[in-house]
Amino acid sequence: MKRSLLSALLLVAVALAPPSPALGAPADPVHVDVDVRAGLAPVATGALGVNHAIWDSQLGTPAVSDLLKDAGVQMLRYPGGSYADIYHWRDHTAPGGYVAPGTDFDTFMAGARRTGAEPMIIANYGTGTAQEAADWVRYANITKGYGARFWTIGNENYGNGHYGSEWEADNHADKSPKEYAANVVAYSQAMKAVDPSIKVGAVLTMPGNWPDGIVGTGDTGTWNAEVLTRAGAAIDFVDVHWYPGGSSAAETLTKSSHIQDAVHLLRQQISRYAGQNADRIQISMTETNVDVGRNTQPGALFLADVYSGLLAQGVFTVHWWNVHNGLGTVSTVAGQTDYNDFGLLSSGNCNADNTVCQPPLNTPFAPYYALKLMGAFAHPGDRFVSAGTGDPLVASHAVRRPNGDLAVLLINKDPDNARTVALNYHGFTPAAGAPAVTTYTNGADGLTTATTGSATGQTIPPYGISLVTLHSANSGALLPAVGRPTATTTDRTATISWPSAGSGLKYEVYSAGSQLGETTSTSLTVRNLEPGKRYTINVVARDNSGRTSAASPPLTFTTGTPADAPCTVKLRDTNDWGNGYVGSIDITNNTGAPVTNWTLTFAWPRSWQSLGSGWNATWTADGRTVRVTSENALAAGATTNVGYVGNYSGPNVLPEVFTLNGKVCTTA
Template sequence: MPSAIVHRIARGALLLGGAALLSAVPPSVSASAATTPVAVTVNAPAGLAVVPGAALGVNDAVWDAQLGTTAVSDLLDAAGVQMIRYPGGSYADIYHWRDNTAPGGYVAPDTDFDTFMASVQRIGAEPMIIANYGTGTPEEAAGWVRYARDKDYPARFWTIGNENYGNGHYGSAWEADDHADKSPAAYAQGVVDYAEAMRAADPDIKIGAVLTMPGNWPDGLVAEGDAGTWNQEVLTRAGAAIDFVDVHWYPAETTAAATLAKTGQLDDAMHLLREQIDRYAGPHADRIKISMTETNVDVGRNTQPGALFLADTYSELLENGVFTVHWWNVHNGMGEVSTVAGQTDYADYGMLSSGNCQSDGTVCEPPLNTPFPAYRALGMMSSFVRPGDQLIGAGADDPLVAAHAARRPDGDLAVLLINRDPDRERSVTLDYRGWTPGSGTPTVATLGNGDTAVHTATAGTATAQTLPPYSLTLLTVHPATAPTGAPHAPGQPTATAVTDHAATFTWAAAGAGGHPIAKYEVYRNDGGVSEQLGETPGTSFTAGNLRPGTRYTVTVVARDAAGRASWSSPPLTFTTGTPATSACTVRLTDTNDWGNGFVGSIDITNNDGEALPGWTLAFTWPTPWQSVDSGWNATWAQSGRTVRVTGTGLGADQTVTVGFVGSYSGPNVLPAAFTLNGTVCTTG
């Protein structure tokens, strides 16, 4: 059973088991490296997503007696919570809203839908409601929608079920499901039926379907009798009926250091998920949004790792266009107590203390509703990402420092810096690209290891800061020149005529500010690094000298006759192809996948008129967590991320098939470009 499933089965009870270990700086990080200033780049031309109105979310559960209390509502309001999910994870698939019951589970008094909605409205947040797929019916869900409409509740977002791939179809069963057919095809048909019934009650609601997170079980698995993976089947059959997809992410790591490093996989995971939506969901798939309604950690939930993970994960997901991210949970209960980075950790999934004790009474949590560090990190996030801000690229040259940045409508920049080193502070220098900071001392908010509150002061400069060990630091920097009269942002570019080496980008014109638009600048972006591909007075540009089979992210900035630059356009991400014709053709197929490994089959065709007495096929894994374990029908070798496959005797117009067993510990992004004896091949 995958380790990620173990704690998912446990969730839903107030008392949870778990383990927490003291993390250490990876051995590769030396003491001298920790004293070298970290270079952080904040890259204004590298525009990312605009912060939505429901970005910051949490989960509430009907077994939580504190749900809806004024004390909790006030705390969530103070943290800036914008969306709350109900009625609580796996409980959603046994919960019946009319009588506020969950057969086989516990429902606390005063946790009914009306109480929940009163709390949501007191906070000023928006609800995310889970309709009971496992033991409910479309008619029951439609009645819930109708009731919410008749009460004039602002209930727009409805997900059909929770983690329904955990219904036993793939061998692990923690999610209730009374349907005889538990396949993804049956769930997809259920989504269609629920959506039809629920929209008949209120045509303005948004319907979400449950998908698996790329790189997490059961992603990649195809069960007996299925035509594809869970995501492929659900999107193909129900894509036209949904408005968003919902995923969960719990990195199953045994150390805090490994857990915090996992956030580096989110860009690729979201890329794969978006790619699946676009490939399988049919026409107008680009309208389908993504929500992440559960995330948390196995190590350091109530200590600083939980806070650092929350800030980094929320930031990464929002940068990738996820419209809401939710922490599991408001309250949850004590698990196995340990010490993490010198602080007591109660292994409690809640961001507020449940105030309970171990069975022998020897160890108790802090008083009820005492905030844990994750709560304080959420409060810092509400100061960092405000609705309407544009997130922009940022990066650091130290793997233990993460950087995120947001551009505000008033011209300010907010920069969030995360020091993942539990033992050493970091001196940081900040370099701003496409934006000039003013000379004043910035306002700096800091949450350090063991802090019981966020500390705010004016400190350092816009270009130099010191990050305490295991800390979150948020600085707000004013621009050197007010942005009055600057042009508006151009529209999101689209790509046409994409080949192995070129692409043409087109975008909607920017609105002029105080002066006419003089030109548009086109940038290729990679986090904190940008390369200007060119500029043009028009709204179309063709870029050449691109690499085959490579993922690119492109943005456009308008500049007016006075030299003032606009905000960046929304980003475009695309992948170049391979040559239309070549002396070789390669076809890679994932023939059998088990969630952390797969069997790959590669067909290599010699299109040349002459035989090859010896040949070498080469490709590069897109990520550092992929590798070849073994191979056959050729000699296989891997150095770094580059794989070389050598063989003999490939005749003219002949095809040879080679195979391998590959491993991966994150999103499995397959290579898109191959060379044979140095020639770039066409991919079939």
């Protein structure tokens, strides 16, 4: 997905479909519910990032560094995508690629310091060695005292040809994830021997994106499973990229709905394969961008929505690809000229015959202003809280400041119509008066800030982004947040426990905006839950004067299925090709009598999943509900097998709840 400044000039023309207009402005306001009791992830230091590349002659210049500082950039990645796997830092060369003058490591670090951003450095896996990486750590942190904390081993190394597609340099005779994992261990040991304080990351693939789910020839598992199993103990974070695609701006802007499941599945993989203390392993997202509207408002809307969504799910840093990239195929998107340039800032270049040129060098494109708005929205130390809306064309995100203030980000994905938003607050009372609102609109060359609307009502322009900042009506500091809860679960109950936050406190337990119970103890058993359902829980403390704490860190768990069910179902993904798979289902009759004319029923967890075909029974699908019927008797204690082809175009969350003739089965 990455292209250099030179190769960007050679992009094949792609027809860019304009965004689909809405049928008409909605008559009723969009209701946005903001619940400060439903705490999500905190904003980490270094959360807002962007890529620098050694073929960019503007890397580290004062003009660029100051623009990035003004946007609130907190982390810079170097030396640039796939170039990292051909780059040798000591002599500043990249055999087979172009290296611009004035882009060496020290120049990069000077620019990063001027920006006020810390570095994310990619060690050369493809054509480098562990010793070369260790020497780089020594130079950076011992010789120069740069204090570079984050080091990733390679870039998109699954693209080395092992799965067929080959764009990433890899001189190793063995291209397998097993070999990559062995080298990650060697690199980590060599680098940490120089500076034990550094954090080392391994490259994984984002769930729902190629080659997720694919088992290569000679492998025992997927890329992620192999790398985590073999190198999990040697790493501190995993690094993923996400280019979700989409044939139109409208389609692209729906892809943020994949984030929660993709991050959840990635955490499941880390927990399952990375060994002891796997929960210490963090997630970074160091490349993302769009296919349609890269320099215009769709790119801006995508950036604001996706940075917020990923950070809210605990990804510790998110990076746009790229600062500069170069002119591509020019088109008009949402009424604005789009240069099909991956960069935040104009490269100021022209096409081969000089008939089309970009704006002057370093002119900000629309995503730059969205990033600047993110810098005003999410500060290190803030915590994301739940903000939801039922309108697919309006996205909402919110953070709670340490002083109790609230910031709400509203994104209107409708290119033609303004949206009136009714804001509802839970656990928060806004101060009287109109709030400060910072807005970025389609085609604007900057942000505007005004005191407008009210705390409960705002109008978001077409294709607009608005940041509403609210002071709390309740004076006084918040109580300290309760520590992270834990849970033990059955199919219908969860016993939730948490550390004491002090004496004389009452604790309230919330999920999805609903209070599940309250207690003066440090545990609570919640009943009447749904089998096989994912829940996210927060705990809030309240003292005798009514002061509350910030929400605890979130706890997410999935309830089980009944242990004494009359049936057992075992589902296996036996063959996966990246957008579809073969599912094999074993159905066991646990009763002492045969089951005749049976129907197995389950639902696709997500709208982007569907049934392709099925066998060994009659398969029918009605929306997301799938029914598998058979007239054959299933004898007492017997097992039968049925199978299907499932299609997916996002994170493939497998079904977890099955009923046989209306009875919930145990899932093996």
